[in-house]
Amino acid sequence: MNADSLSARGAHAAVSPLRIDHDAFRAAMADRYHAVDNPAGALPLNVAENRLVWPELKAKVEEITRSHPIPEWVPKYASHRGAAPFRAAAASFLSEHLVGVPVDGDTLGVSAGATSVIEMTAFILAEPGDVAVIPAPCYPVYRKDLGNMACVERHDLVTHHQITEIAGGPRLGVADLERAAHEVKASGRRFRMLVLTAPDNPTGAIYPGELLAEMADWCIEREVHMVVNELYGLSLIDTSHPAIRGDYDDPVPFTSFGRIMADRKSDWLHLWYAVSKDFGLSGFRIGLLHSHNRALLQAYENLNLTHTASNHTQWVMQHMLSDTDFVTRYVALNQARLTESYAVVVDGLRRAGIPYVPSRGSLFAWIDLSEFLATETEEAELDLWRELFRGSGVLLTPGVGFGHTKRGLFRMVYPCVDMDELRVAMDRMAEWALSRRKGARSA
Numbered sequence: 222m223n224a225d226s227l228s229a230r231g232a233h234a235a236v237s238p239l240r241i242d243h244d245a246f247r248a249a250m251a252d253r254y255h256a257v258d259n260p261a262g263a264l265p266l267n268v269a270e271n272r273l274v275w276p277e278l279k280a281k282v283e284e285i286t287r288s289h290p291i292p293e294w295v296p297k298y299a300s301h302r303g304a305a306p307f308r309a310a311a312a313s314f315l316s317e318h319l320v321g322v323p324v325d326g327d328t329l330g331v332s333a334g335a336t337s338v339i340e341m342t343a344f345i346l347a348e349p350g351d352v353a354v355i356p357a358p359c360y361p362v363y364r365k366d367l368g369n370m371a372c373v374e375r376h377d378l379v380t381h382h383q384i385t386e387i388a389g390g391p392r393l394g395v396a397d398l399e400r401a402a403h404e405v406k407a408s409g410r411r412f413r414m415l416v417l418t419a420p421d422n423p424t425g426a427i428y429p430g431e432l433l434a435e436m437a438d439w440c441i442e443r444e445v446h447m448v449v450n451e452l453y454g455l456s457l458i459d460t461s462h463p464a465i466r467g468d469y470d471d472p473v474p475f476t477s478f479g480r481i482m483a484d485r486k487s488d489w490l491h492l493w494y495a496v497s498k499d500f501g502l503s504g505f506r507i508g509l510l511h512s513h514n515r516a517l518l519q520a521y522e523n524l525n526l527t528h529t530a531s532n533h534t535q536w537v538m539q540h541m542l543s544d545t546d547f548v549t550r551y552v553a554l555n556q557a558r559l560t561e562s563y564a565v566v567v568d569g570l571r572r573a574g575i576p577y578v579p580s581r582g583s584l585f586a587w588i589d590l591s592e593f594l595a596t597e598t599e600e601a602e603l604d605l606w607r608e609l610f611r612g613s614g615v616l617l618t619p620g621v622g623f624g625h626t627k628r629g630l631f632r633m634v635y636p637c638v639d640m641d642e643l644r645v646a647m648d649r650m651a652e653w654a655l656s657r658r659k660g661a662r663s664a
């Protein structure tokens with residue numbers, strides 16, 4: 222490959238894959254498991270997609286496009302911050318189903334998926350070289366989403382080392398923010414943004430409302446922007462399910478950051494949402510910014526043209542999101558299926574003796590395979606990841622890139638396959654772990 226024809230940043234991009242597991246994913250898809258046609262095939266559990274509810278959504282999308290005439294605004298340019306009819310529907314959806322208090326369509330910005338919203342928000346709020354503090358482990362692509370265009374640097378805030386330390390919930394507190402502020406200042410940079418994901422990718426943690434409020438007040442006081450990414454906000458696990466309830470000491474109700482924002486109406490507090498995960502519609506490319514900061518919204522309007530979502534998709538989603546009965550039934554169904562799938566994962570992990578962080582939501586299990594590491598290094602982690610794939614056909618995402626200190630942790634996505642496939646994957650992982658231990662004992 223000759224990258225001389227490119228800019229320096231283009232040449233860098235040409236050799237910087239978006240994710241470490243892309244090539245392996247392609248290989249796994251080329252040899253995809255099928256119960257009859259390819260029973261020894263691969264099971265990729267590494268891309269954050271929810272396939273459990275597509276039949277119901279497909280029927281709804283088809284019904285919308287069949288039974289409603291396309292309005293005049295759809296083929297034309299609309300507001301660059303999102304078409305007004307879609308924003309109004311999205312605002313009432315957010316207030317009804319996620320936030321729980323009124324949200325105004327005028328406080329929203331719409332872009333092509335959460336990725337675009339993250340990039341736009343960082344571009345508008347931070348200077349190049351500013352720092353976004355994110356608790357570790359975190360969604361690895363934040364580094365690129367914040368860095369590529371906005372040139373904002375990610376600071377991984379490590380609050381624990383062993384996963385047992387977060388079994389009861391996240392360990393984050395205001396003292397950790399103070400520590401991060403100190404570390405960032407000492408490095409000669411500015412702590413400009415705090416980014417939380419709730420429920421979290423990859424740990425499935427949620428933050429109690431009082432903790433969010435405390436952190437919000439800390440951020441307002443220090444003039445740090447606090448953003449909570451709630452794109453998994455409706456993907457909640459029913460922790461009272463008999464197969465898993467022993468993992469949880471207390472029920473922690475999900476509190477949307479939108480409630481805290483509504484109380485404070487501060488220029489420093491913001492929320493991200495998208496239909497990619499809760500609705501399994503990652504290909505629709507619809508993401509939302511919610512903020513009470515008028516200057517941010519105005520800048521968003523003026524800059525968002527390169528990031529706009531298609532009006533046709535906004536129109537389809539306007540109909541879907543404003544059908545309150547459908548959304549209510551859909552969310553309950555999705556959570557029931559997610560919980561059933563998650564129980565299959567937990568059963569497999571327990572059989573295999575693999576430690577995991579009890580999840581309260583999102584599409585992930587964060588698991589500890591460190592007992593199988595040859596050494597505590599990134600190379601050994603990648604070797605183990607490949608070995609697991611070769612030995613079981615199950616493809617996970619290695620912890621490298623999540624910004625955490627402990628090696629040997631892996632992320633598993635479970636709703637990207639159906640229940641039968643998930644059972645096969647968990648059986649294979651259990652078999653692999655048990656024979657690996659046996660091999661180690663007899664060696």
Ligand SMILES: Cc1ncc(COP(=O)(O)O)c(C=O)c1O
Pocket residue numbers: 269333334335336337360418422450452495496497503506507508
């Ligand atoms: C925390 C987080 N943010 C953003 C994204 C990207 O979402 P989208 O597909 O809407 O751009 C993902 C996808 O996995 C994610 O987990």
